[in-house]
Amino acid sequence: MHWKTVQQEGLKSNRSHITASCKRYRDRVCRLVLAALLPAMLLMLLAVCRTAQCQPTPFNFPKVNPAHTHTRLLLENALRYAGAAELMTDQTSGYPFEGWNQEPKRGLYLRQFTQLTAIGEWLELLANITAGYADNPYLSRVEAQKQLAHCIDSLLQDQQDPRLSALGLLVNFIGFDNSQRLPPLSEILEKQQFVDAFGPQTAEALWQGMREKGWIIPRLNGREADIKRSAHYGKNNFDGPLAPYADDAMKARVLALMDRRVVQIVFGDNANLSASVAKAIGALLHPECKDDPAIAGLRRRLETFLENQKPGYEHLFDTKTGTFAFGWDATRDRLFGWEDGAGNYVVGHMNYLVNEFRGPLLFVTLRYGFPAEAVANAGFKIKPYRRQAGGDMYTLATWEGSAFQSFGLTLFMQELDNPAWRRILGDTVDIELDYAARNNLPGFLSEAYSGQGVEYTGRIGIPDIAIAEEARITTAPSLYSLGAASQIAPDRIERFLGTNWPVISRLFTEHGPWEGYDTKSGTAIEYQTTAHTLALLLGTIGSAPDAMRRYLEGKGLYDKLLAWYAAGDAMDFLVPEVQIVSWTSDGSPIKLSRDHHSFRIEGRPLQNGRVTLTVPQAGGVNMSGGELHIRYRAKVPLEHALITLQKVTSGPYVPQQFANEIYVRFDASPEKEKEISIPLPATPGLAGTRGLVIAFGRDNEPAPVDVTITALKFVPYQK
Numbered sequence: 001m002h003w004k005t006v007q008q009e010g011l012k013s014n015r016s017h018i019t020a021s022c023k024r025y026r027d028r029v030c031r032l033v034l035a036a037l038l039p040a041m042l043l044m045l046l047a048v049c050r051t052a053q054c055q056p057t058p059f060n061f062p063k064v065n066p067a068h069t070h071t072r073l074l075l076e077n078a079l080r081y082a083g084a085a086e087l088m089t090d091q092t093s094g095y096p097f098e099g100w101n102q103e104p105k106r107g108l109y110l111r112q113f114t115q116l117t118a119i120g121e122w123l124e125l126l127a128n129i130t131a132g133y134a135d136n137p138y139l140s141r142v143e144a145q146k147q148l149a150h151c152i153d154s155l156l157q158d159q160q161d162p163r164l165s166a167l168g169l170l171v172n173f174i175g176f177d178n179s180q181r182l183p184p185l186s187e188i189l190e191k192q193q194f195v196d197a198f199g200p201q202t203a204e205a206l207w208q209g210m211r212e213k214g215w216i217i218p219r220l221n222g223r224e225a226d227i228k229r230s231a232h233y234g235k236n237n238f239d240g241p242l243a244p245y246a247d248d249a250m251k252a253r254v255l256a257l258m259d260r261r262v263v264q265i266v267f268g269d270n271a272n273l274s275a276s277v278a279k280a281i282g283a284l285l286h287p288e289c290k291d292d293p294a295i296a297g298l299r300r301r302l303e304t305f306l307e308n309q310k311p312g313y314e315h316l317f318d319t320k321t322g323t324f325a326f327g328w329d330a331t332r333d334r335l336f337g338w339e340d341g342a343g344n345y346v347v348g349h350m351n352y353l354v355n356e357f358r359g360p361l362l363f364v365t366l367r368y369g370f371p372a373e374a375v376a377n378a379g380f381k382i383k384p385y386r387r388q389a390g391g392d393m394y395t396l397a398t399w400e401g402s403a404f405q406s407f408g409l410t411l412f413m414q415e416l417d418n419p420a421w422r423r424i425l426g427d428t429v430d431i432e433l434d435y436a437a438r439n440n441l442p443g444f445l446s447e448a449y450s451g452q453g454v455e456y457t458g459r460i461g462i463p464d465i466a467i468a469e470e471a472r473i474t475t476a477p478s479l480y481s482l483g484a485a486s487q488i489a490p491d492r493i494e495r496f497l498g499t500n501w502p503v504i505s506r507l508f509t510e511h512g513p514w515e516g517y518d519t520k521s522g523t524a525i526e527y528q529t530t531a532h533t534l535a536l537l538l539g540t541i542g543s544a545p546d547a548m549r550r551y552l553e554g555k556g557l558y559d560k561l562l563a564w565y566a567a568g569d570a571m572d573f574l575v576p577e578v579q580i581v582s583w584t585s586d587g588s589p590i591k592l593s594r595d596h597h598s599f600r601i602e603g604r605p606l607q608n609g610r611v612t613l614t615v616p617q618a619g620g621v622n623m624s625g626g627e628l629h630i631r632y633r634a635k636v637p638l639e640h641a642l643i644t645l646q647k648v649t650s651g652p653y654v655p656q657q658f659a660n661e662i663y664v665r666f667d668a669s670p671e672k673e674k675e676i677s678i679p680l681p682a683t684p685g686l687a688g689t690r691g692l693v694i695a696f697g698r699d700n701e702p703a704p705v706d707v708t709i710t711a712l713k714f715v716p717y718q719k
């Protein structure tokens with residue numbers, strides 16, 4: 001072979017060898033590079049995945065106006081309370097604690113017990129998050145659903161535990177002791193138990209010593225006493241008159257009698273829980289989640305809980321009065337009550353309409369098929385509030401003048417779709433805003449911690465719209481009733497929050513806002529209760545009316561509710577067919593003159609003067625869901641007048657204890673007519689009104705009266 005050919009073949013062979021070697025080298029290098037880079041690449045991919053998973057869920061509140069910046073910020077901070085679930089719930093039951101504060105030195109043990117209202121609200125919140133009403137970075141939908149299932153398990157278990165329930169209703173307070181759930185401590189002490197245990201002489205000395213210490217308040221001629229536990233109560237406080245009994249054995253015997261556990265059933269707390277369970281079911285009927293089999297299972301179990309409550313409510317319903325008893329001490333088998341002026345025991349009933357249980361009472365009556373009289377026999381009072389700018393607004397009065405008694409914890413019985421309730425609740429918000437503005441309050445006045453030590457009281461309220469005559473606390477506004485108020489008047493509440501934001505934002509913490517603000521000291525009231533924080537949350541989220549409507553429609557009860565809200569018929573009380581009679585309760589003189597369009601009452605002075613207007617209809621008239629219009633002239637002002645709406649006496653029940661009454665103020669207007677417009681609630685209790693009785697002036701207080709009524713008519717609202 002030619003050398004050149006050999007050389008070319010050699011080169012070709014060498015080139016092939018080099019090429020193969022390069023390929024092997026390249027492949028090796030690639031493998032080495034990939035081997036080196038692969039862990040880093042995997043770490044990068046894992047980091048990206050983790051970052052995606054750990055991105056906090058953005059806040060999303062579909063029922064809240066996006067433009068309401070302050071409302072959303074308040075809601076976002078309050079949701080931190082839900083984010084603190086590990087700290088704020090009992091891990092065995094999943095129930096929320098009573099509140100944040102655990103301060104034994106001050107007698108506060110809020111993480112050692114809970115109440116039914118808080119449990120119900122917690123169920124509602126978990127259901128709302130599960131259904132997408134309150135997406136947040138603290139508690140995911142998946143985790144909320146898991147916690148909801150846990151709570152339902154506990155409720156169904158406790159409903160069958162005779163230590164914690166009776167006839168399907170649960171005790172109002174549940175204590176936590178490690179993994180055990182306990183019934184509440186007795187609030188009543190029987191003196192005979194002390195006599196049996198210690199003999200008459202020692203028992204009397206102990207009884208008087210405990211009374212002096214403030215541990216008990218005797219009643220029923222000393223046969224019983226209410227127990228008052230505070231920071232000065234208990235084994236470390238056997239001093240003063242109790243010092244002779246301070247040895248350990250004696251202290252143990254005394255406290256064993258006082259700190260008995262009892263099955264104590266309260267209607268209002270159970271009704272709150274029932275309504276919350278129904279709202280949780282309604283939230284889980286949201287189109288986004290209702291077809292999920294697991295969520296359908298939760299709804300069925302919640303419905304089982306509700307159905308199991310029926311025997312308990314039947315036990316509490318009084319067939320003589322047509323109302324529910326306040327509660328039942330199942331341990332002693334005695335209905336709740338108190339001592340009257342003659343020393344007799346009187347059973348208490350749910351017979352006043354305007355309090356925080358109005359919505360739950362209506363729900364229980366509707367859901368379990370009780371007669372409408374359970375609501376109709378709950379009376380009300382209406383009082384005037386004099387605005388800062390002048391003029392009166394009339395609204396339903398609560399016992400304590402409290403905002404949360406006016407609104408409830410949330411509004412859910414379709415009140416805002418009813419023109420009468422919408423008007424009344426809107427006027428009440430205006431009153432709360434007016435009072436807050438004139439007194440520089442960064443919140444509304446409601447039952448809460450007062451800022452005075454560890455005092456928790458219902459005496460916080462607006463005096464003008466309170467029934468109770470004791471002095472009100474007006475320096476401890478709180479935030480929680482702003483939730484329900486935002487359902488009624490969201491724009492006005494947003495403006496209120498904006499105006500007071502420098503103070504309100506100072507109440508924010510990592511676990512949600514503090515209870516309220518002490519205007520005397522200018523400091524936060526650093527307490528936090530679950531029921532109040534969750535009320536703020538649920539009211540602001542705003543889903544309750546939708547949830548309850550879904551529930552009622554599913555049970556075929558929505559139309560029945562609307563029938564109970566039906567407006568009455570127009571009635572003119574000055575037509576000739578209406579009988580008008582004047583009289584005085586003590587026989588003192590009174591002058592009545594009447595023409596076709598008016599009547600005049602004169603008395604200078606007038607004492608115990610009355611005018612009765614009786615309608616011709618045998619069954620009375622229905623004054624539900626409208627306005628009472630009064631047009632008048634008054635030569636002298638009359639600060640106090642009272643209109644009583646008398647009912648036809650018929651039916652199987654005894655007359656209601658609280659009459660429906662309206663307090664009226666007549667300003668002086670001798671020449672020009674003035675008008676008063678009084679909204680009346682939509683309630684079956686106003687059917688069968690046979691007439692009006694107008695009392696001019698206070699009883700037994702003579703006052704000059706010269707009032708001419710030129711119009712007096714009821715006008716129903718049109719939807």
